[in-house]
Amino acid sequence: MKHTIAILVTDSPGVLAKIAGLFSRRGYNIESLAVGHTETKGISRMTIVVEGDDRALEQIKKQLNKLIDAIKVADLDPYNSVGRELALIKVKVDSPQHRADMIQLVDVFRAKILDIGDQSLIIEITGRQDKVDAMIGLLSQFGIKEVVRTGKVTLARGLKVVSLPKKAKR
Amino acid sequence: MENVEVLFGYPGGTIMPFYDALYDEKDIKHILTRHEQGAAHAADGYARSTGKVGVCVATSGPGATNLVSGIATASMDSVPMVAITGQVPTKLIGTDAFQEADITGITAPITKHNYLVKDVNDLAHTVKEAFYIARTGRPGPVLIDIPKDVLVSETEFHYPKNIRLVGYKQVHTGHASQISMAATEIARAKKPVIIAGGGMQIACACAELRELVEKAQIPVATTLMGIGCFPEDHALSLGMVGMHGTAYANYAICETDLLISLGTKFSDRVTGKIAEFAPNAKIIHIDIDPAEIGKNVRVDVPIVGHLKETLTELNKVIAPGDTSQWLKTIASWKEKFPLHSTNPDMLNPQHIMEAIYKATNGEAIIVTEVGQNQMWAAQYYTYTKPRSFITSGGLGTMGYGFPASLGVKYAHPDKHVFDIAGDGSIQMNIQELATAAYNDLDVNIVIMNNGYLGMVRQWQEMFYDKRYAATPLKGNPDFVKLIEAYGGVGARVTKQEELFPAIKKAINTDNVCLIDCVIPPEENVYPMVAPGACISNMFGVGQ
Ligand SMILES: Cc1ncc(C[n+]2csc(CCOP(=O)(O)OP(=O)(O)O)c2C)c(N)n1
Numbered sequence: 188m189k190h191t192i193a194i195l196v197t198d199s200p201g202v203l204a205k206i207a208g209l210f211s212r213r214g215y216n217i218e219s220l221a222v223g224h225t226e227t228k229g230i231s232r233m234t235i236v237v238e239g240d241d242r243a244l245e246q247i248k249k250q251l252n253k254l255i256d257a258i259k260v261a262d263l264d265p266y267n268s269v270g271r272e273l274a275l276i277k278v279k280v281d282s283p284q285h286r287a288d289m290i291q292l293v294d295v296f297r298a299k300i301l302d303i304g305d306q307s308l309i310i311e312i313t314g315r316q317d318k319v320d321a322m323i324g325l326l327s328q329f330g331i332k333e334v335v336r337t338g339k340v341t342l343a344r345g346l347k348v349v350s351l352p353k354k355a356k357r
Numbered sequence: 358m359e360n361v362e363v364l365f366g367y368p369g370g371t372i373m374p375f376y377d378a379l380y381d382e383k384d385i386k387h388i389l390t391r392h393e394q395g396a397a398h399a400a401d402g403y404a405r406s407t408g409k410v411g412v413c414v415a416t417s418g419p420g421a422t423n424l425v426s427g428i429a430t431a432s433m434d435s436v437p438m439v440a441i442t443g444q445v446p447t448k449l450i451g452t453d454a455f456q457e458a459d460i461t462g463i464t465a466p467i468t469k470h471n472y473l474v475k476d477v478n479d480l481a482h483t484v485k486e487a488f489y490i491a492r493t494g495r496p497g498p499v500l501i502d503i504p505k506d507v508l509v510s511e512t513e514f515h516y517p518k519n520i521r522l523v524g525y526k527q528v529h530t531g532h533a534s535q536i537s538m539a540a541t542e543i544a545r546a547k548k549p550v551i552i553a554g555g556g557m558q559i560a561c562a563c564a565e566l567r568e569l570v571e572k573a574q575i576p577v578a579t580t581l582m583g584i585g586c587f588p589e590d591h592a593l594s595l596g597m598v599g600m601h602g603t604a605y606a607n608y609a610i611c612e613t614d615l616l617i618s619l620g621t622k623f624s625d626r627v628t629g630k631i632a633e634f635a636p637n638a639k640i641i642h643i644d645i646d647p648a649e650i651g652k653n654v655r656v657d658v659p660i661v662g663h664l665k666e667t668l669t670e671l672n673k674v675i676a677p678g679d680t681s682q683w684l685k686t687i688a689s690w691k692e693k694f695p696l697h698s699t700n701p702d703m704l705n706p707q708h709i710m711e712a713i714y715k716a717t718n719g720e721a722i723i724v725t726e727v728g729q730n731q732m733w734a735a736q737y738y739t740y741t742k743p744r745s746f747i748t749s750g751g752l753g754t755m756g757y758g759f760p761a762s763l764g765v766k767y768a769h770p771d772k773h774v775f776d777i778a779g780d781g782s783i784q785m786n787i788q789e790l791a792t793a794a795y796n797d798l799d800v801n802i803v804i805m806n807n808g809y810l811g812m813v814r815q816w817q818e819m820f821y822d823k824r825y826a827a828t829p830l831k832g833n834p835d836f837v838k839l840i841e842a843y844g845g846v847g848a849r850v851t852k853q854e855e856l857f858p859a860i861k862k863a864i865n866t867d868n869v870c871l872i873d874c875v876i877p878p879e880e881n882v883y884p885m886v887a888p889g890a891c892i893s894n895m896f897g898v899g900q
Contacts, residue, residue, distance in 0.1 A: 197524065200473055205465050212466050242651070249648035255470040255490060258524040352523060 189218065190244050191270060191341050193349045194233045194251060195225065195259040202256045206233060209254065215239060215247055219272070221338035227351060230258065234340050261349045263341050270341035274319045275301070276310045277333040278326055289329060296322050307332065358516050359488045361385055361412050363403065363767055365396040367423075369416025370456060371443030374508035388767065388796055391788035393420050395760035397427020398786070401436050402761030405747050406722060407768045408561070410437045410491050417443045418456030421502070422463065426754055428498045429467040433751025434582060435559060437496035439487050440464075446506040447475055461502050469497030477510035482517050489520055494527055495646045496559060528645055530670055531662030539617070539641045539658050540674040546615035546639075548683040549575045552598055552627070555582030555750065556620015556644060556664055558743045563587065565668035566619070573678040576687055578606035580621050581735055582750040588741040595687070596696070599627040600886045601732045604694035604898045607886070609687055610635050611893040617641045620664050623653040624751070625888075633891035643667055694898050696736050700877045704853050706730070706805050709874055710737035713775055713803070716860045721773040722747065722765055726758035726782030728812035730805045732882040734777040756785025759802060763789060766798045773801065773864050780806040780830055790843040793869040801863040802871040804836060807878045815881050819896070836873040845869040 196202045203222060210217050218236040225232045237247065244262060251260045263270075280286045286308070293300055293310055296318070302309035312322045316339065323334060343349065363386045368376045379387055390396040393415040400411030411431075415424050421442040431438045445454040461471045470490050472483050480503070487499040530536075543549060557566060557579075563586045570577055570593055577587045578598035587594055595606035610616065616638040621627065628634040634654060641658040642650050650659045660667060698707040710733060713721060723738055724747040725731040731748055740746050747765060749757040762776040776783075783804055793800055805811075814828040837847035846868050848859045856874070863870035883897025 200475075201461055201465070204462060208465055246648065246652060252526070253646070253648055255522060255524050 188238070188240065190237055190239065191263045191265065191268070191339065192235045192237065192247065192251070193261045193263055193341065194235065194257050195349065195351060196231050196233060197256050197258065198229050198231050199256055202231075203233075205254060205256060206251070209250055210235070210237070210247070213247070213250060215243065219338035221340045230351065232349070234338060236339055258351060259349060263343055267345075267347075268341050268343045270315065270339045271313055272316055272319050272337055272339045273311065273313045274323065274334060274336040276312070276323060276326055276331060278308050278310065279330040279332055280306050280308055285329065289326070292322075292325060298322060359410065359484070361410070363388060364412050364414050365390055365399040365403070365764065366414030367393045367396055367416070367420060369420045369443065371417040371445055371505040372414060372420070372441075372508070373443075374505065375414065375441070375443065375503075388763075388792065390760065390792045392786060393423035394427050394756065395763075395786050395789045395792065397424045397438075397440065398430065398754075398757050398760035399764035399767070399792075400438055400440075401427060401431045401757075402724060402747055402764030403768050404431070404436050404438055404764070405434075405761070406744050406765040408437075408559070408744070410439055410488055411764060412439045412441065414441045415443070416456070417445055417460070418458045421460040422458055425463060425467070426752075428464055428500065430749050430752045430754045430757055431498040432467045432469070434555060434749065435496050436498065437492040438498040439491050440498060440500040442500065442502045443508065444473065444502045444504040447504045448506070450504065460500065464500050467498070468500050471500040471502065473502045474507055475504065477507050477512045480507065480512075481515060482520065485517050486520050486522060490522070490525065494525075495556075528647075528661050529663050529666055531643060531660035531667040533670070535658060535660045536667065536670050537674055539660060539671060540676070542615055542639055542641060542658060543573055543575070543617070543678065544676050547680070548613050549573070549615040549617060549678075549680065550595070550609045550613040551575050551577045552580060552610070552616065552618045552621055553577055553583040553586050554580045554619065554621025557583055557586035560620060560645070560664035561743070562619075562665040562668050563743045565665055565672060568672050569668055569675065572672065573675050574680045574684065575617065575678070576609060576684065578602065578609065580624070580627050580750075581748060583621065584735055584746040585740040585743045589739045590741055593684075597735055599624075599892065600629070600888070601736065601882050601884065602892070603696060604884050604895060605687055605690035607884070607892040607895060608690050611891070612686075613638045615639050615641070617643075619643050619668075620645070622649050625653075628654065629886050629890055629892035629894075698880065699883065699897070700880055703877050704851060704856060704874060705876055705880060706733035707737045708853055708856060709803060709805060709876075710734060710777075712857045712860050714738050716857060716864060717773045721745070721775050722769060724748070724758045724762040724765055724774065724776045726776070726778045727753045727755045728779045728782060728810065729807070729815065729880070729882045730777050730779040730782065730811070732812075733805065736882075755782040759783060759800070760786050760789045760792075762800045763793055763796075763798045766800050767796075776800055776802045778802055778804045779811055780804055780808065780833055780836075781810045783836075784833075787839070790840060790845060790869065794844045797867070799866065799868050799870070801860075802840075802869070803860075804871065804873045805876050806836075806873050807876050807880065808833070809878060811880075812882070814879070818879070818881070819885075820887070836871055840869065840871040843869070845871060847871045847873065849873045849875070851875045
């Protein structure tokens with residue numbers, strides 16, 4: 188089963204390597220990873236998707252909690268959270284007809300066109316992993332030149348937040 | 358500020374400003390080892406035998422990488438240690454500068470935490486945090502890497518009183534409801550057994566353990582790391598459990614209906630085949646590290662807590678127990694399956710450990726190398742005090758014992774400190790003879806000389822058709838002459854009657870001593886559980 192783990196970390200040198208190293212050392216494969224700043228200065232949030240049973244998940248969480256740089260670790264319930272990925276896709280355009288087909292597809296998926304070149308388009312799509320996968324699948328018949336995807340980012344629904352313990356806030 | 362009395366280290370280019378400051382330092386002694394690995398193990402031995410933080414120092418690059426085995430050894434056995442390394446100047450970091458190594462990257466998996474200090478204003482609080490992290494919670498090594506330019510920069514010195522580490526959680530007493538659940542299980546059990554691990558020594562919870570055991574009449578087995586936390590001459594002691602544990606400890610685990618494990622990580626060397634480990638038992642596991650609970654074995658009553666505080670609470674609620682029937686069964690196993698050497702008529706490891714016990718009235722601190730010597734040292738000396746058996750359990754680092762014994766001796770100048778060695782292991786850090794001789798660290802080295810990398814040879818005998826590939830130690834030096842060359846005192850013992858006088862002489866000699874004991878080349882460590890087998894399935898029981 189896939190699990191989505193959110194980790195708040197201090198912005199200190201080597202944190203990313205320490206967290207990623209922990210996963211590989213303990214034999215857990217990272218499926219996707221996203222990192223960025225948070226609402227609090229000096230704190231970043233990592234969202235990591237891993238495959239594993241409940242016991243493996245429990246162990247990952249406990250091991251992450253032992254890292255001094257990891258301030259908070261939470262696994263996000265898939266039924267009670269929203270998650271999104273983003274992909275940029277460069278496709279080759281051979282003819283006007285071809286271009287029209289693609290624009291139609293972009294409309295249906297509520298994607299965006301970011302760049303129109305002589306013989307290429309860059310398409311941006313945001314959504315759940317299956318939607319991004321489907322878009323890439325359909326575009327592949329037109330000849331994809333390049334794909335870049337972010338890892339998944341997730342927030343819990345409602346008022347629930349993954350935030351710093353009280354004493355950490357100044 | 359941290360009351361450090363001694364550093365074990367080795368200088369070099371980038372750490373020179375640190376050493377220059379030490380030159381005028383009166384309160385901190387520096388012991389120059391002959392290899393950085395020796396410095397790390399010496400700091401580790403100092404720490405294990407005292408519970409204080411051991412400190413080692415090295416220069417950047419090769420100096421730092423030479424510490425790695427020592428840091429990993431300390432990490433596996435939860436030893437409080439701070440390692441200080443020099444680093445190339447900040448503006449050269451990342452350029453493959455001379456003697457640059459990414460030591461924080463290299464040691465990330467083998468430290469509890471590490472730091473690269475890029476600004477002198479961060480130095481004081483980093484040192485404070487490092488010592489705090491090293492010694493609290495589940496202890497472990499912390500490395501501080503300091504670039505040379507930071508070492509020479511100046512700032513106003515301010516040592517913080519408090520530290521703020523939001524990502525570092527401390528646990529204290531276990532949950533009251535879990536503790537009462539444990540008490541209920543203990544009251545109900547007919548055949549309870551305790552396994553006490555290294556965490557017991559770290560938590561200094563030995564008195565609390567004894568109270569629990571005597572009140573509820575529960576027999577106690579220790580892991581290799583737990584040896585000494587419960588007196589082995591006590592009627593309720595089962596000795597060591599696991600791959601080379603006593604038959605009665607292993608049988609007790611297989612029969613027990615309630616296993617109470619205290620401060621142990623359920624290493625594969627303890628459990629054997631997990632599926633057949635304590636098959637009839639409910640398991641109570643008390644540990645300070647939540648990640649150890651449920652990691653290797655299923656647990657029925659998990660308790661996260663400091664062992665001393667948690668056992669104190671548990672002792673308040675347990676009822677006196679009657680396990681006399683169970684204790685009778687165990688007593689009969691003890692009588693039927695005692696530990697014994699298979700070469701009773703020749704000078705053997707059992708004689709050696711028993712003679713050391715007798716010569717020191719059981720007051721020695723025994724440090725070991727790794728291999729058969731380590732297991733025999735664990736089996737044949739009767740340990741009655743915590744921190745009296747010092748060994749590399751988790752990593753199994755050959756070459757650990759001798760330098761570690763120097764740190765032990767530094768901390769305990771009035772104790773008899775023995776390094777029990779194999780003829781292989783002793784040669785892994787034998788250069789430290791100079792450190793011992795020069796600093797008057799009069800440790801007694803006892804080599805159990807079988808002319809083989811004995812433990813590996815034993816596996817070859819049992820599992821590889823006696824094909825002794827790369828295990829005969831051809832080309833060994835004359836160890837007696839060797840120690841004499843360093844200014845120490847040596848003796849060779851080949852017969853039983855020479856043994857006791859040689860040990861007596863060594864402990865009465867104010868100098869580092871080495872006794873080279875020639876033992877039967879193919880003596881094996883028994884009992885033995887084959888790796889991955891059930892622990893009741895032992896070779897070498899009861900012949
Ligand atoms: C640094 C290191 N290298 C290799 C090993 C693998 N190993 C485990 S026991 C052993 C043999 C030890 O031989 P010796 O020191 O002579 O002790 P004996 O087993 O003969 O008592 C070896 C090579 C190890 N534990 N540590």
